Amino acid sequence: MLMTSLSKEITGYMCAFCGESIDSRGLDITALVLITNWDGPEDRQQSQQFFAHFECLAKSFRPEVSRELDHLQEEQND
Numbered sequence: 001m002l003m004t005s006l007s008k009e010i011t012g013y014m015c016a017f018c019g020e021s022i023d024s025r026g027l028d029i030t031a032l033v034l035i036t037n038w039d040g041p042e043d044r045q046q047s048q049q050f051f052a053h054f055e056c057l058a059k060s061f062r063p064e065v066s067r068e069l070d071h072l073q074e075e076q077n078d
């Protein structure tokens, strides 16, 4: 979700979870890609990107799902 000023210039990215702006540093800006009808034919699928802080995304997932994000954090620290 892009945050725009009144003049429609892109001024930043809004986190889909906390609503705060996202600074582009570290793992942020994290894009979450939503694809509908995933197991259906590609011409019936729609996709949209949302943006979030990595930490907000990780906190919003259930713990067992969030653990699958651990390797991304490790790669960032290398």
Ligand SMILES: [Zn+2]
Binding pocket: 015, 016, 017, 018, 019, 020, 052, 053, 056
């Ligand atoms: Zn956030």
